[in-house]
Amino acid sequence: MQSNTQAQAAVPLKNGEDRLAPAAARRGAGGKISKEWLYRGISAASLLAVLLLWWCAATFGWVNPLFLPKPQTVWSAFMDVIRDGYKGQTLLNHIGTSMRRLFLALAAAFATAVPLGILCGRFRVLRAIVDPFIEFYRPLPPLAYYTLLILWFGITDVSKVLLLFLGAFAPLFITAVFSVQRLSPDRINGARSLGAKGWKLYAFIIFPSVLPELLTGLRTAVGVSYATLVAAEMVAAVSGIGWLVLDASKFLRSDIMYLGIIIMALIAIAIDLVIRSLIRRVSPWTEQ
Amino acid sequence: MIYEEKPDQGILLDGIGLTYGKGASERQVLQNVSLKLEPGEFVAVLGPSGCGKTSLLNILAGYLRPTRGTVTINGKRHTRPDPGVGVVFQQANLFPWLSLARNIEFGMRMQSISKARRRERVAYFLELMGLETSAKLLPHQLSGGMKQRAAIARTLATDPEIVLLDEPFSALDALTRENMQLHLREIWHKTGKCMFFITHDVDEALLLSSRLIVMHPDPGRVVEDFANPLTEGAADPSFARIRSSADYSRLREHLLARMDGVNTLI
Numbered sequence: 001m002q003s004n005t006q007a008q009a010a011v012p013l014k015n016g017e018d019r020l021a022p023a024a025a026r027r028g029a030g031g032k033i034s035k036e037w038l039y040r041g042i043s044a045a046s047l048l049a050v051l052l053l054w055w056c057a058a059t060f061g062w063v064n065p066l067f068l069p070k071p072q073t074v075w076s077a078f079m080d081v082i083r084d085g086y087k088g089q090t091l092l093n094h095i096g097t098s099m100r101r102l103f104l105a106l107a108a109a110f111a112t113a114v115p116l117g118i119l120c121g122r123f124r125v126l127r128a129i130v131d132p133f134i135e136f137y138r139p140l141p142p143l144a145y146y147t148l149l150i151l152w153f154g155i156t157d158v159s160k161v162l163l164l165f166l167g168a169f170a171p172l173f174i175t176a177v178f179s180v181q182r183l184s185p186d187r188i189n190g191a192r193s194l195g196a197k198g199w200k201l202y203a204f205i206i207f208p209s210v211l212p213e214l215l216t217g218l219r220t221a222v223g224v225s226y227a228t229l230v231a232a233e234m235v236a237a238v239s240g241i242g243w244l245v246l247d248a249s250k251f252l253r254s255d256i257m258y259l260g261i262i263i264m265a266l267i268a269i270a271i272d273l274v275i276r277s278l279i280r281r282v283s284p285w286t287e288q
Numbered sequence: 289m290i291y292e293e294k295p296d297q298g299i300l301l302d303g304i305g306l307t308y309g310k311g312a313s314e315r316q317v318l319q320n321v322s323l324k325l326e327p328g329e330f331v332a333v334l335g336p337s338g339c340g341k342t343s344l345l346n347i348l349a350g351y352l353r354p355t356r357g358t359v360t361i362n363g364k365r366h367t368r369p370d371p372g373v374g375v376v377f378q379q380a381n382l383f384p385w386l387s388l389a390r391n392i393e394f395g396m397r398m399q400s401i402s403k404a405r406r407r408e409r410v411a412y413f414l415e416l417m418g419l420e421t422s423a424k425l426l427p428h429q430l431s432g433g434m435k436q437r438a439a440i441a442r443t444l445a446t447d448p449e450i451v452l453l454d455e456p457f458s459a460l461d462a463l464t465r466e467n468m469q470l471h472l473r474e475i476w477h478k479t480g481k482c483m484f485f486i487t488h489d490v491d492e493a494l495l496l497s498s499r500l501i502v503m504h505p506d507p508g509r510v511v512e513d514f515a516n517p518l519t520e521g522a523a524d525p526s527f528a529r530i531r532s533s534a535d536y537s538r539l540r541e542h543l544l545a546r547m548d549g550v551n552t553l554i
Contacts, residue, residue: 184381185351189351189375192368193443195370204394204398282385
């Protein structure tokens with residue numbers, strides 16, 4: 001009987017304690033969001049100002065139009081390329097070719113670097129075996145070994161995908177190794193005491209624990225491989241968005257060059273936004 | 289709570305020793321610790337920091353291998369972590385990507401318990417812990433007390449032989465802590481689990497335990513081991529009644545002195 005009254009007495013206190021945290025969090029978030037919009041507005045205004053400056057510079061002839069075509073010229077180049085394509089292929093084809101290379105390489109890198117990195121983070125011996133090779137090729141500029149890849153596989157998609165794969169592999173591998181090493185022993189021990197062992201420990205505890213950091217690593221990897229992709233397409237290719245810009249430069253079509261570069265930037269921003277929203281979705285607890 | 293007397297029933301620590309280092313830098317963390325923990329006991333372990341109580345818990349859990357001695361549970365050697373020995377940590381240590389209900393369900397999922405049975409047990413423990421309305425929340429949306437309640441539920445859901453608790457309420461504020469203490473004792477009464485409760489809070493030990501153990505450092509060893517007279521006999525004495533009993537302050541002084549290493553008589 002006595003235990004019953006004690007338990008009931010505990011209830012209202014529990015509820016009071018529970019309500020506090022979310023309310024405080026909401027207030028904090030509200031102030032942050034309105035500030036956030038203010039800064040976005042400033043960014044938009046700054047962008048518009050530079051566009052205006054561009055328009056003035058081109059329209060009033062402050063700069064030779066070969067170096068800086070008018071915004072309208074770039075826009076009409078865009079409409080032309082959309083309608084007629086560029087050198088036998090549609091614009092979407094060029095972009096699609098580049099994206100296929102990029103995402104094939106990223107998927108392959110994620111699927112191999114992450115498991116290997118996680119295992120190397122858990123087993124020092126394995127890491128000792130793999131480390132020298134990673135450390136050897138990681139600081140190399142990818143274009144340096146691209147020559148070897150072309151020698152082996154020719155000017156094909158295979159050599160390009162391999163190049164991007166190698167570029168993305170190192171940052172993902174290193175992120176996986178270090179985030180596994182940083183895992184708290186309590187996390188692993190607690191899971192083992194609940195019966196997680198063998199592959200289940202990896203699939204249900206270790207992988208989800210490091211996933212937020214892996215996605216941050218993926219952001220880095222995308223940066224590296226995107227830069228490499230454009231460079232590789234400029235060195236040796238007959239299609240793709242990087243090749244489009246290089247080819248246009250050979251004919252002094254600066255409008256197409258500007259167009260290609262703007263498209264490249266927009267694609268990079270879009271990819272980054274997708275990854276960031278992915279990070280937010282898989283790890284809501286790391287916000288704030 | 290009546291248990292059949294079986295010789296190998298319960299948890300047996302036999303001559304546990306733990307040594308770090310070699311030669312001159314050798315440090316004896318635990319020396320010849322032998323204990324028998326019976327089913328249904330609430331054992332509070334007190335001692336100054338460095339007395340090896342956390343090492344002892346780690347050995348019991350199977351996280352740490354003793355240099356000497358063995359741990360036996362119901363006649364079987366226990367050398368690595370498994371759901372037979374539940375652990376509640378100082379920080380709730382919930383999995384942040386799983387909802388509260390999924391956290392509680394986790395151990396049962398690892399043991400491939402059927403979905404229907406899992407759902408039933410999750411509902412039972414959510415109710416037992418007063419967490420029904422928070423089942424779908426993620427751990428970061430909960431208060432410290434709720435997290436620790438969920439951690440206890442998660443451990444009990446796998447139906448362990450013994451639950452090890454490593455200063456589970458030390459990170460909570462005083463009010464929440466008292467609530468949690470009441471709650472834990474109620475759960476202990478309902479489940480009849482053997483609890484191995486590490487604390488440096490003498491009051492907490494006196495209020496909750498059925499048996500008190502005091503450890504000393506250099507080398508870590510058990511120096512006191514006796515049934516708690518304050519909770520003996522009475523079915524479920526209130527905390528207020530325990531605190532106001534004549535023996536309370538005497539026992540409290542005695543335990544504090546013993547933790548300091550001064551020997552007084554009860």
